[in-house]
Amino acid sequence: xxxxxxxxxxxxxxxxxxxxxxxxxxxxxxxxxxxxxxxxxxxxxxxxxxxxxxxxxxxxxxxxxxxxxxxxxxxxxxxxxxxxxxxxxxxxxxxxxxxxxxxxxxxxxxxxxxxxxxxxxxxxxxxxxxxxxxxxxxxxxxxxxxxxxxxxxxxxxxxxxxxxxxxxxxxxxxxxxxxxxxxxxxxxxxxxxxxxxxxxxxxxxxxxxxxxxxxxxxxxxxxxxxxxxxxxxxxxxxxxxxxxxxxxxxxxxxxxxxxxxxxxxxxxxxxxxxxxxxxxxxxxxxxxxxxxxxxxxxxxxxx
Numbered sequence: 001x002x003x004x005x006x007x008x009x010x011x012x013x014x015x016x017x018x019x020x021x022x023x024x025x026x027x028x029x030x031x032x033x034x035x036x037x038x039x040x041x042x043x044x045x046x047x048x049x050x051x052x053x054x055x056x057x058x059x060x061x062x063x064x065x066x067x068x069x070x071x072x073x074x075x076x077x078x079x080x081x082x083x084x085x086x087x088x089x090x091x092x093x094x095x096x097x098x099x100x101x102x103x104x105x106x107x108x109x110x111x112x113x114x115x116x117x118x119x120x121x122x123x124x125x126x127x128x129x130x131x132x133x134x135x136x137x138x139x140x141x142x143x144x145x146x147x148x149x150x151x152x153x154x155x156x157x158x159x160x161x162x163x164x165x166x167x168x169x170x171x172x173x174x175x176x177x178x179x180x181x182x183x184x185x186x187x188x189x190x191x192x193x194x195x196x197x198x199x200x201x202x203x204x205x206x207x208x209x210x211x212x213x214x215x216x217x218x219x220x221x222x223x224x225x226x227x228x229x230x231x232x233x234x235x236x237x238x239x240x241x242x243x244x245x246x247x248x249x250x251x252x253x254x255x256x257x258x259x260x261x262x263x264x265x266x267x268x269x270x271x272x273x274x275x276x277x278x279x280x281x282x283x284x285x286x287x288x289x290x291x292x293x294x295x296x297x298x299x300x301x302x303x
Contacts, residue, residue, distance in 0.1 A: 001054065006036070006044035013042070020044070035069050035095050048074055055080055061286035062104070069099040076102045081285050083107060085278075086122070087202060088233075089224035104285045107278050109202050110233070111270040125277035126270025127206030133272070136211065137188040143171050145256065146193035148186070148204060149178020171256065187211070195259040200227035200242075205234065209269035214262045215240040216255050218247075239264045 009019045020026045020038035028038040038044050051071065055063070055078050063075045064083045075082050084103040088110060100106050105123055112124040174193070176183050183189060190196055190207060196215045198204045208215050217240040219231035228244070235242035241259045243251075 001050060003050055004043040004046040006038065006041055006047055008043065010042050012040050016040070018042070032094060033098075034073075037070050051075070052078065061289035062282055064282060065103075069095040072099040072103060081289060083282050083285050085109065087224070087226045088229040089222070089226040090229075091224050093224075104288075105281050107281055109206065109274065109278070110230075111268060123278070123281045125281070126272075126274035127202065127209050128274045128278060129203070129206035129210040129271050131187055131207055131210040132275060134187060134210070137191040139191075140194045140214075141192050142194055144192060144194050145171055145173050146189055146196045147173065147175045147180075148190075148196060148198045149175060149180050195256055200231040200234070202230065205230060206269065206271055206274070208240070209266040209271045212264070212266050214259045214264065216247075216259050217242050219244055237268060238262070239266060239269065 007020055009017060012018050018026065018038070018041050020028055020036075020041050023029075026038035026041065028034075028036050030037055048070075051074060055075070060080060062081045062083055064085065065072045065075065066085050067087060072082050072084055081104040082102070083105045084099060085107050086100075088108075106121065108122040108124045109126070109128045110124060111126050174189065175181075176186050176189055186207075190211045190213060194214065196208060196211075196213045198208060198215055198217055200217050200219045205217070208217075217231050217234055219227040219242065221227075231240075231242045231244075234240045239262075241255055241262065243255065247255055
């Protein structure tokens with residue numbers, strides 16, 4: 001099922017134009033109690049109606065919510081157990097606290113102890129990567145740098161020319177995603193790179209860990225400082241060279257030299273088995289939806 005967008009300008013059933021970003025007319029945060037619930041927006045209404053209809057038609061034993069506080073509240077109000085997938089960062093605001101309080105479980109896709117849990121009862125399962133357990137696709141090629149787009153790396157070096165960065169010598173630049181071609185399977189390209197340049201999203205970091213990559217991680221601006229928290233954890237653990245913003249041209253030679261000198265112990269990110277550990281949490285919540293059968297009284301005459 002593809003849900004409707006709730007962040008675009010729409011015309012409602014009265015013909016009025018609804019801009020969800022207009023705080024004066026849409027009040028999307030409901031006075032700070034929520035993160036995003038714009039008033040009178042047909043897309044927002046359609047999204048929640050679709051979720052409600054699906055639950056009513058086929059009630060699940062558990063519902064997994066990817067971050068959204070509003071969906072967490074909706075599902076729990078419908079009487080369905082909720083597992084929330086959370087993200088790092090400063091998530092101690094009122095909406096997050098409410099969502100975590102009513103959730104049956106909160107799953108964190110990072111290794112235990114990497115972030116301040118703020119008193120939360122988290123299931124820190126490790127980084128979840130689709131490449132967990134996949135054999136490496138060859139050895140890194142000396143001088144090869146892979147820039148993974150779709151984020152801060154979209155700013156890029158602006159060229160694939162090996163001389164595009166001053167002092168980079170024989171470095172060859174390759175790009176995937178963002179403004180460059182996308183690949184259904186980036187694994188061979190990640191494994192072939194001597195250094196990978198990536199944003200600090202949870203999926204990207206887990207993929208770097210699965211490949212045992214030497215990496216330069218550029219923290220993007222994200223709500224609640226999600227990527228900055230991840231980048232800081234990587235830097236403290238010595239798993240990657242971390243920079244707060246896209247480097248200037250004269251910074252690249254030194255950063256590449258530092259990245260090549262890394263010997264990261266990515267096993268500390270606990271990618272191995274992380275998806276299975278998350279599935280175990282979800283299964284445990286779902287299992288509670290089926291109470292133990294009431295024993296049938298034994299047949300026979302009265303004593």
